[in-house]
Amino acid sequence: MLELRSLTAGYDRRDPVVRDVSLTVAPGESVGLLGPSGCGKSTLARVAALLHRPDRGRVVIDGEPAHGWRHRAPAHGWRHRAPRAQRTAFGVVFQQPRLSADPRLTLTQLISEPLRATGRAAEAAETVRELARTVGLGEDLLGRRPHEVSDGQLQRACLARALVLRPRWLICDEMTAMLDASTTAALVTAVENYRADSGAGLLAVGHDKVLLERWCDRTVHWGELTRV
């Protein structure tokens, strides 16, 4: 159970972007969060993925509050405050694959980076090959760097990176906003296959109503969250 309890967050304490929002994702459930551009849904996704410290409220993961936020830490350190086990429970896919890939790493390194960071480099080669097949990346692409592949191919690699640690929660922040229909379908299928296999929960953020309603068990409108 992933619970976001009355979160208030933003980039200026006096004018928060997210005001008193609560949302719950049950294990294995997929929730679509719909909202217009600039309403704060990406900020909420970052808070849920423990990448942004909320001003008020808390994130509770399986009954256990996310650590490190109760101290009045300087605003900078928050991204490392949550312990590694909690951070890696989330797989995050961002909207812009170009910006979310380190331009110096090849796709293989990109996908296997979380394994290396958590001291599991030994299994990297095998896992990457398997994941590349799952997300539909050809073997010939794996040696290339981000600027040598298309946005769709890069987003597939970013999805593979999000899945490599087998997270219990997937957070897709406008994952398919920049992509064509077939790539969108392929990525959604890959996410669903992984969820069927692992029982992971999903929080999909977007503004494509048709897509999210077909993809997710239930969809929530941003307006409903903030009014309550």
Next chain:
Amino acid sequence: MADAPPTSVADTPVVWRSAAGRSVVGARKPSRSTRAWRVWSSAAIVTAVVLAVLIVPPLVDLDEQAVHLADKLLPPSLEHPFGTDDVGRDLLLRCVYGLRVSLLVGVVAAVVATVIGTAVGALAAASGGWVDRVVMRLVDVFSSVPHLLLGIFIVAMFRPGVWPVVISVALTHWLSTARIVRAEVLSLRSRPYIDAAISGGASRWRVTVRHLLPGVLPQAGLAAVLMVPHAIWHESALSFLGLGLPTHQASLGTLVQSARSSLLAGDWWPTLFPGLFIIVPTLAIAGLAGAWRDRINPRRRSELML
């Protein structure tokens, strides 16, 4: 339409209007051929200098310290192309040896300064919070003291020699690199791929070493090369003031310093040639660094920023 001469914005002089209302004609951006000529001549000079300082001392079996009082203060001739100094030592040989010392000091000091600056800048930016504030205020304090003064202070604590000069130059020149690196790291730190790395379980150390530092290496390398001329001038200044190398040891600064006495007697060569040896190679290195910077950041106006 065929072969009309291209008239681009870059070819016309930039006209700025000053506060007084007069128009000021700025320097034209050098044309492509001028820039190419500059790069190639700089490269040729740097190559020649490096070859000279590397090859001449081991190959030529001459003692640059040998004194021939009979030959003192000879003007340039075929036997002594740069003339001789006031105790009859060959100036060409001493210039080459001096350049060798100055280059060694310049390169080592620039590398050490860049390493210190990169480490401090990355530490400040990656730690944030009070560490960042304290470290950067310390940098401000150090940069408020004139470099030369601080350098003299450091040199004065040791016996004269090459290494005190290296330490002095390195310890006074890392400040700007620290600022550059910190600014770069701060801008890289907010990119989504850093978020992705953190979400993937990367520790703070790993994020810094694996994702942030490789991103600032081009800037740090450029800063290092731009610092070499600076370090050479600094070494010359310290030696000229008598605080750097001991006077018998040839360095560009000590050569100019010991030539000062004969300059008023009308002997120009002991001052001119070491002076040229300070200016020409450092300008050539700066020219190469400027070309490199134009490659990294082509929109920036090309000018020597030393």
